[in-house]
Amino acid sequence: GAVVSQHPSWVICKSGTSVKIECRSLDFQATTMFWYRQFPKQSLMLMATSNEGSKATYEQGVEKDKFLINHASLTLSTLTVTSAHPEDSSFYICSASWDRVREQYFGPGTRLTVT
Amino acid sequence: GENVEQHPSTLSVQEGDSAVIKCTYSDSASNYFPWYKQELGKRPQLIIDIRSNVGEKKDQRIAVTLNKTAKHFSLHITETQPEDSAVYFCAASFSGNTPLVFGKGTRLSVIA
Numbered sequence: 001g002a003v004v005s006q007h008p009s010w011v012i013c014k015s016g017t018s019v020k021i022e023c024r025s026l027d028f029q030a031t032t033m034f035w036y037r038q039f040p041k042q043s044l045m046l047m048a049t050s051n052e053g054s055k056a057t058y059e060q061g062v063e064k065d066k067f068l069i070n071h072a073s074l075t076l077s078t079l080t081v082t083s084a085h086p087e088d089s090s091f092y093i094c095s096a097s098w099d100r101v102r103e104q105y106f107g108p109g110t111r112l113t114v115t
Numbered sequence: 116g117e118n119v120e121q122h123p124s125t126l127s128v129q130e131g132d133s134a135v136i137k138c139t140y141s142d143s144a145s146n147y148f149p150w151y152k153q154e155l156g157k158r159p160q161l162i163i164d165i166r167s168n169v170g171e172k173k174d175q176r177i178a179v180t181l182n183k184t185a186k187h188f189s190l191h192i193t194e195t196q197p198e199d200s201a202v203y204f205c206a207a208s209f210s211g212n213t214p215l216v217f218g219k220g221t222r223l224s225v226i227a
Contacts, residue, residue, distance in 0.1 A: 032212050043204060043217045093158060097212035103149060104211060106158040
């Protein structure tokens with residue numbers, strides 16, 4: 001099956017700093033990538049949809065100036081959490097797709113802890 | 116927008132028994148209904164999915180049924196094993212490359 005990687009797998013940062021998370025499709029070209037956030041013992045919540053070469057579409061309640069998403073190529077999307085705060089601590093998971101009849105392929109997730 | 120309700124939130128079964136998890140969705144435009152198994156700290160793993168042109172799909176011990184008229188779909192796991200213990204999520208979307216809306220999850224415990 002298709003493989004999606006994320007880097008880093010976990011990161012600890014201090015409050016007020018920025019963190020960049022990378023999501024890569026390793027063996028296919030992803031026309032669409034999605035970013036989800038999952039708090040402990042909760043479900044996955046969509047943050048934004050990212051199409052290659054265009055601006056991301058953010059879900060209601062997700063601050064686009066705080067969560068910067070860039071999908072500059074068909075194999076790479078990045079999520080930058082700017083001025084991180086402890087409440088941003090969460091499990092961030094990306095998924096990628098290239099075809100409406102196929103499933104979405106999930107990355108392994110990035111555990112962000114803001115101290 | 117789409118809203119997905121999932122029940123029960125927790126489910127305990129004896130090894131060898133069956134487990135059933137039910138979901139309802141609100142948007143009649145949804146056509147794609149995947150089920151995921153997630154272990155602690157891991158990515159969601161697709162275990163089975165169904166599209167709106169099919170009423171039932173089976174893969175070994177796992178089956179999914181879809182009732183488009185009633186807007187509900189269910190996951191059936193037969194002959195449960197301890198390794199089936201995990202959190203299961205249902206989801207709905209228009210197609211495979213549109214955003215997924217997830218249910219709140221069901222924590223399944225299979226007791227040996």
